[in-house]
Amino acid sequence: MSIELKNVTYTYSPGTAYEIHALKDINLSIPDGQFIGIIGHTGSGKSTLIQHFNALIRPTSGTITYNGEDIWGEKYDRRVLRSEVGLVFQYPEHQLFENDVLSDVCFGPMNQGLSREEAEVEAKKALQHVGFKEKNYSKSPFELSGGQKKRVAIAGVLAMNPKILILDEPTAGLDPKGRDDILDQIAELHKVRGITIILVSHSMEDIAKYAERLIVVNDGEIAYDDAPKAVFAHYRELEAMGLAAPQITYIMHALKEKGLDVDVTATTVDEAKENILAVLRKCNSGKLVQSDRTLSDNGQKKTERETLVSEMETDLTEDKKGGQEI
Ligand SMILES: Nc1ncnc2c1ncn2[C@@H]1O[C@H](COP(=O)(O)OP(=O)(O)OP(=O)(O)O)[C@@H](O)[C@H]1O
Numbered sequence: 622m623s624i625e626l627k628n629v630t631y632t633y634s635p636g637t638a639y640e641i642h643a644l645k646d647i648n649l650s651i652p653d654g655q656f657i658g659i660i661g662h663t664g665s666g667k668s669t670l671i672q673h674f675n676a677l678i679r680p681t682s683g684t685i686t687y688n689g690e691d692i693w694g695e696k697y698d699r700r701v702l703r704s705e706v707g708l709v710f711q712y713p714e715h716q717l718f719e720n721d722v723l724s725d726v727c728f729g730p731m732n733q734g735l736s737r738e739e740a741e742v743e744a745k746k747a748l749q750h751v752g753f754k755e756k757n758y759s760k761s762p763f764e765l766s767g768g769q770k771k772r773v774a775i776a777g778v779l780a781m782n783p784k785i786l787i788l789d790e791p792t793a794g795l796d797p798k799g800r801d802d803i804l805d806q807i808a809e810l811h812k813v814r815g816i817t818i819i820l821v822s823h824s825m826e827d828i829a830k831y832a833e834r835l836i837v838v839n840d841g842e843i844a845y846d847d848a849p850k851a852v853f854a855h856y857r858e859l860e861a862m863g864l865a866a867p868q869i870t871y872i873m874h875a876l877k878e879k880g881l882d883v884d885v886t887a888t889t890v891d892e893a894k895e896n897i898l899a900v901l902r903k904c905n906s907g908k909l910v911q912s913d914r915t916l917s918d919n920g921q922k923k924t925e926r927e928t929l930v931s932e933m934e935t936d937l938t939e940d941k942k943g944g945q946e947i
């Protein structure tokens with residue numbers, strides 16, 4: 622049992638006219654080794670919540686333990702916690718401050734006690750990991766593009782070899798290829814090194830693809846905490862919270878309504894592709910689902926439908942360039 626929150630509340634500007642109850646009675650347990658997604662409407666409290674995980678902010682009330690110890694206890698050394706629980710900020714500008722990229726990424730490991738030479742080894746590994754080009758190591762972090770800044774900010778935390786990596790919207794501002802690269806590399810770290818990942822994201826597609834557990838924050842409270850599929854099944858309720866399910870969920874529901882007996886719990890492109898192909902194969906071999914049979918009473922319609930089905934199957938099977946299978 623790694624991080625545990627009990628009855629945590631957080632209030633900004635308490636006792637003033639500007640008081641905001643950002644977190645209300647949060648109970649949460651984050652065991653080692655999970656890949657957790659956090660979603661919630663803007664201003665729901667996601668960033669406030671995750672800043673509690675590495676003691677960046679102190680709860681107004683409630684307790685937080687790390688490996689069973691109260692992180693706000695008098696004798697607790699929060700430096701250890703902060704080097705084991707790495708947080709990549711939503712806005713990289715809040716994290717970058719050295720004169721050049723390499724020094725910036727060296728800062729964390731040097732703070733952990735490594736020499737500059739040792740820190741550089743870690744920093745270069747981390748920069749390579751996030752796909753940051755060596756020719757830009759000497760640039761000022763402030764002359765980088767938004768996407769490059771994000772990479773440097775992630776590398777700065779990775780270089781400290783954290784046990785828990787928290788990323789607050791790491792892919793905002795990245796192009797689609799950059800986004801996939803970064804998330805694939807993070808997923809690899811999770812798989813190979815067993816690092817716990819906590820990913821705050823507005824992309825339901827990213828959550829569906831990578832997370833094994835999904836926490837939904839709504840107005841400072843936890844609305845859902847379950848497997849992503851189970852959460853996305855509540856897509857109507859998510860919509861009422863200003864959220865949505867992955868696009869695939871809507872496509873699968875629309876196909877089902879049209880009479881195709883697809884799996885509406887599919888949330889990723891790969892899952893949907895496999896399932897739609899299986900259903901189409903079933904249709905083609907004459908085993909049409911009930912609503913197909915009704916539609917195919919008319920001979921002409923049946924022929925058109927079968928032609929359409931085999932055309933769709935060909936389209937879906939063909940591997941298109943750029944990995945966009947559907
Ligand atoms: N430094 C601050 N001072 C006062 N209020 C704040 C501060 N930071 C956040 N808040 C308020 O606390 C609430 C939760 O904000 P938070 O930044 O945690 O939301 P979020 O879910 O991360 O939003 P977003 O998706 O826009 O990043 C909001 O009402 C916000 O206005």
Ligand SMILES: [Mg+2]
Nearest residue numbers: 667668669711
């Ligand atoms: Mg935020």
